[in-house]
Amino acid sequence: MISIIRQFQFIIIVFSIIGFSNNALSQKYLGLELELLELTDANVTALTPNELFDDVWVKPNVSVPNLGNSNTWIWARLNLDPVKDAGLHVEIAYATIDSLQVFMVCDGVTISDQLVGVHNTNNLNRLNIGNYPSFLIPSIDCSNLTCYIRAWSGKQLLLPVRIESSEKILSEGHFRDVLFSIYLGIVMSLLLYNLFLFFSVKDKNYLHYVLFIIAIGGTQLVLNGYDRVFHLVSIPWISLRMTHIFGILGGVLTILFSRNFLHLKKNAPFYDKLFGLLYIPYFVATLLLVLGFYNTSYDLINFSALSIIILIPASIKVWRSGDVSAGYFLVGWSVFIIAVVIFALKDFGIIPYNEATIYALPMGSAIELVVLSLALGSRINQLKKDSELAKEKELNTSLLNEKIQREQNVKLEQNVEERTSELTKTNASLSETLQNLRSTQEQLIQSEKLASIGQLTAGIAHELNNPINYVSSSAVSLKRDFIDVKEILSLIVNLDPNSESLKESIESVKSKLLELDITFTVTEIDELLEGVEDGAQRTAEIVRGLRIFSRMDGNQEIKANINELLSSTLIILRSNLKHVVDVDVDLSENLPDINCQPGKLNQVFMNIITNAAHATTDTDLKRSERSVKVSTRVVTTDNVEVIQVEISDNGVGMSKETQAQIFIPFFTTKEVGKGTGLGLSIVQGILEDHNAKVEISSTMGEGTIFILSFPT
Amino acid sequence: MINVLYLDDEEHNLTSFRAAFRRDFTVFVTTEPSEALSILRDHPIEVVISDQKMPSISGVEFFELIMPDYPNPVRMLLTGHADIDAVIDAINKGRIYKYISKPWNEAELRKLVEEASYLYKTRTESEAQATDYSIKLYSSQEKLAVLSKDLASCDELSEDSRKAYSQRIDELIEMLEVPKML
Numbered sequence: 001m002i003s004i005i006r007q008f009q010f011i012i013i014v015f016s017i018i019g020f021s022n023n024a025l026s027q028k029y030l031g032l033e034l035e036l037l038e039l040t041d042a043n044v045t046a047l048t049p050n051e052l053f054d055d056v057w058v059k060p061n062v063s064v065p066n067l068g069n070s071n072t073w074i075w076a077r078l079n080l081d082p083v084k085d086a087g088l089h090v091e092i093a094y095a096t097i098d099s100l101q102v103f104m105v106c107d108g109v110t111i112s113d114q115l116v117g118v119h120n121t122n123n124l125n126r127l128n129i130g131n132y133p134s135f136l137i138p139s140i141d142c143s144n145l146t147c148y149i150r151a152w153s154g155k156q157l158l159l160p161v162r163i164e165s166s167e168k169i170l171s172e173g174h175f176r177d178v179l180f181s182i183y184l185g186i187v188m189s190l191l192l193y194n195l196f197l198f199f200s201v202k203d204k205n206y207l208h209y210v211l212f213i214i215a216i217g218g219t220q221l222v223l224n225g226y227d228r229v230f231h232l233v234s235i236p237w238i239s240l241r242m243t244h245i246f247g248i249l250g251g252v253l254t255i256l257f258s259r260n261f262l263h264l265k266k267n268a269p270f271y272d273k274l275f276g277l278l279y280i281p282y283f284v285a286t287l288l289l290v291l292g293f294y295n296t297s298y299d300l301i302n303f304s305a306l307s308i309i310i311l312i313p314a315s316i317k318v319w320r321s322g323d324v325s326a327g328y329f330l331v332g333w334s335v336f337i338i339a340v341v342i343f344a345l346k347d348f349g350i351i352p353y354n355e356a357t358i359y360a361l362p363m364g365s366a367i368e369l370v371v372l373s374l375a376l377g378s379r380i381n382q383l384k385k386d387s388e389l390a391k392e393k394e395l396n397t398s399l400l401n402e403k404i405q406r407e408q409n410v411k412l413e414q415n416v417e418e419r420t421s422e423l424t425k426t427n428a429s430l431s432e433t434l435q436n437l438r439s440t441q442e443q444l445i446q447s448e449k450l451a452s453i454g455q456l457t458a459g460i461a462h463e464l465n466n467p468i469n470y471v472s473s474s475a476v477s478l479k480r481d482f483i484d485v486k487e488i489l490s491l492i493v494n495l496d497p498n499s500e501s502l503k504e505s506i507e508s509v510k511s512k513l514l515e516l517d518i519t520f521t522v523t524e525i526d527e528l529l530e531g532v533e534d535g536a537q538r539t540a541e542i543v544r545g546l547r548i549f550s551r552m553d554g555n556q557e558i559k560a561n562i563n564e565l566l567s568s569t570l571i572i573l574r575s576n577l578k579h580v581v582d583v584d585v586d587l588s589e590n591l592p593d594i595n596c597q598p599g600k601l602n603q604v605f606m607n608i609i610t611n612a613a614h615a616t617t618d619t620d621l622k623r624s625e626r627s628v629k630v631s632t633r634v635v636t637t638d639n640v641e642v643i644q645v646e647i648s649d650n651g652v653g654m655s656k657e658t659q660a661q662i663f664i665p666f667f668t669t670k671e672v673g674k675g676t677g678l679g680l681s682i683v684q685g686i687l688e689d690h691n692a693k694v695e696i697s698s699t700m701g702e703g704t705i706f707i708l709s710f711p712t
Numbered sequence: 713m714i715n716v717l718y719l720d721d722e723e724h725n726l727t728s729f730r731a732a733f734r735r736d737f738t739v740f741v742t743t744e745p746s747e748a749l750s751i752l753r754d755h756p757i758e759v760v761i762s763d764q765k766m767p768s769i770s771g772v773e774f775f776e777l778i779m780p781d782y783p784n785p786v787r788m789l790l791t792g793h794a795d796i797d798a799v800i801d802a803i804n805k806g807r808i809y810k811y812i813s814k815p816w817n818e819a820e821l822r823k824l825v826e827e828a829s830y831l832y833k834t835r836t837e838s839e840a841q842a843t844d845y846s847i848k849l850y851s852s853q854e855k856l857a858v859l860s861k862d863l864a865s866c867d868e869l870s871e872d873s874r875k876a877y878s879q880r881i882d883e884l885i886e887m888l889e890v891p892k893m894l
Contacts, residue, residue: 035812148720198891321826457793459793461792462791462792462793463764464792464793465792465793465813465814465815466722466724466725466814467724468791468793468815469725469728469814469815469816470722470724470725470728472725472815473725473728473729473731473732473815473816473818474724474727474728474731476732476818477728477731477732478731480731480732480735481731524727524730524731527731528727528728528731530724531723531724531727531728534724535724575765575792578721578765578766578767579765579767579768579769579770582767623767623768
């Protein structure tokens, strides 16, 4: 605050010097010599002084009578000294009298009648433009020379009357002109400066301020009577209301500017509302003015203007909240309000009415305008600072955000990494599980294989052991038989045809033949030899079958004949099926070889044939009634040649539900522990590998037919 | 000579069996179970040998079939291969004496047949003995009963002595009941 005052020290000093150093300020107003008459009747306009001589005139007892704001006609009379005052002027040093008429009455006879004011703007009766209305005191020989003044005003009316020489009035007028020019200069420069700022900054505060300057400057212009001097408005209707108009404009713009400048809505909502309410009296004042109630309107305007005082607490509040520009605002308005107070006190005669007090208002307003301009400048700075701060803040925020983002990125990356490693772990454990499952599956398949191999082993062992048994046993028996034969032979060889005992010897051979039952032995030898031969053949056959069958492990594709595979499978199965069922085999002779995995196909045939055989045992059929048929054929459909293997049985058959599930792994109709339920699912896998199709038709109680179709 | 019956669906086995043992035993061979039954009926067979895996009937089933009528011939299972279930059945149901696997060892098989024959003989003899003892016991009991009756009508003995004798006879009858129970 102090710093602000210091800044304005210069201006204050300048104005003080201008105001108080002037000698002209020591004017003498003749209020004490005046006599006043107030006429309330409007119809008395046409009255002449003569008609009023006998009325009761009152002495105001103040140097400058304040006649207030009333719609009345004021008459004032001043006795002049016809000798001393001749050549001098009666000056009414008040600019806003709307109607002013001055009569010079010499010994009861009106000798001059001059009218000024709105009703007669052309006759200004001024010595110079800066002057107040002044009227020449004629040099006339009278005993009593009286000046009658008739005044009417739509606003405040004061009558500062004095008698001065034209030189003095002129010089004073010049001085006032200079002062007002300075004031106007200040106003104009501020106006242009702020207008320029408005255009460059585009802040509506500046526009409000420019309008505010116009209103304030205009008010001073009007209050000091320069509007009439410059013929600013030639329409009497407006001219009469100029003071009011500028008063209203000044008030409204003050409200507008202050509210926006102080951001009252945000900073002090209570004051904002209060200011908002102030529009109402101004609006009413405007209405009254239009309707012609000048004085009431003027009162209302003045009353509303008084409310400007609430700007002080409002701006203090805003300033305290940290807005430096509100401080300037406060100073500006404080100065102005002080000026207004001085101005008002002067009007009521509390402080002397002189040039200094008269100029308090324009001086105050000039200071105010300058300070407010500074306030706006400070506002710019603040805005700049604010925006810089905001930018800095924004920058900081963005930097912070960036930092946070970077940190988050790192975190995110970390998370991603963690998640990835988790996923990798999960994946690893999953593939491990999969591996386990696979190996379990392989083990199951392997055990299924082993089970079928185990099942086979019994049959094969039996199948092999039989021929081996009788071959080896026959060999021993043959040896023994041959001992007998050899014995007979040696007897025969030792026969001597020349011997006398030949006959006896022959007899003994014969008896030996009978003893050893050689006939039987020879038959037996034949039988045994046949058995050996057959056994050797059987053994060879089984071994060959085994060799074909045991291609189970070989997974590579080779050319093979399905008939051969079926035969070998049947050999292997023979002993297993021997006590179960007789297998009818009908194999097509001209079956082409196909590319296949023989070992795997053997597994397929063995599985289906074994199932067929088992199906027959689950019935009430006797062995001789049971039937399993295996046949092969070549079928051509749509020019496509396929090899069909049909395996049929007259066993129990399958229900539709069972048929639908037979290829599903682990599905079995056998008792627990009797089958893995994998056989047919493996079969299906093998057949798929061979692009072979499976057709199944089965009826409960009648049997099942499997038809496998292999592409050639 | 020991009477041996051999049942096998494989003709060559029968031939070689007969060739191997005809000099030692009286060998009966057949591929048909029904023929085996008639052989059993017509000849005092001491040892029955059967193959396990045959088309119409298994060896165990055959033994089960003949056991009620011919419990004494000693049964032996001769097979190329038998799973554990077949062996268990052979022991529990077929009450076999020996399980022999093919190919057979001739000397061993001969020895086993002889042992079986011995077992058969022992079995038959002890049975005969038992019958003999039973008859003797039975006649003793009858004699004692008669004695007890006589004792009751004997006036020469005092009442006390009669009672003592009677008690003694009852005790003896009671004692004789025990072997009868066997």
